[in-house]
Amino acid sequence: MSRFVEQNLVFRSASIFLALTAVLVFVFSPFVYVSEIDPTDIVAQSYRVLLRVRLFIIIAFAIGLVVSFYDGRVFRGFLLTLIIVLSYYSVDMYYFYNEYLSQSDVVFQVLYYTRPVLFVALILMYINYNKS
Numbered sequence: 001m002s003r004f005v006e007q008n009l010v011f012r013s014a015s016i017f018l019a020l021t022a023v024l025v026f027v028f029s030p031f032v033y034v035s036e037i038d039p040t041d042i043v044a045q046s047y048r049v050l051l052r053v054r055l056f057i058i059i060a061f062a063i064g065l066v067v068s069f070y071d072g073r074v075f076r077g078f079l080l081t082l083i084i085v086l087s088y089y090s091v092d093m094y095y096f097y098n099e100y101l102s103q104s105d106v107v108f109q110v111l112y113y114t115r116p117v118l119f120v121a122l123i124l125m126y127i128n129y130n131k132s
Contacts, residue, residue, distance in 0.1 A: 011128040015120040079126050
């Protein structure tokens with residue numbers, strides 16, 4: 001906890017926002033996949049499976065980010081990797097899965113379209129990290 005308090009206000013605010021976003025994702029994630037997809041629509045089924053696997057990868061990176069912060073090593077590396085992976089996933093979702101996004105639940109659309117704010121928080125954390 002002392003490592004967190006030693007950081008400046010911008011870093012702490014951005015990390016609190018990131019933590020609140022993670023809590024909201026975990027609270028609303030059961031509602032993301034409640035929409036019915038036609039069992040014969042193989043493309044929509046594959047999108048759903050791919051998006052779920054990508055969610056598990058992001059969760060693994062988030063856990064690694066927390067562990068690396070408390071460990072004090074390679075935090076910026078994990079943070080930069082998380083930013084890169086999220087940007088790739090965002091571009092893929094926009095260009096390849098836009099049709100599926102428009103048909104998906106409102107919860108998934110809100111989580112997707114508020115992603116630029118998440119990028120701002122991650123970049124602020126990267127810039128303002130004080131390794132002491």
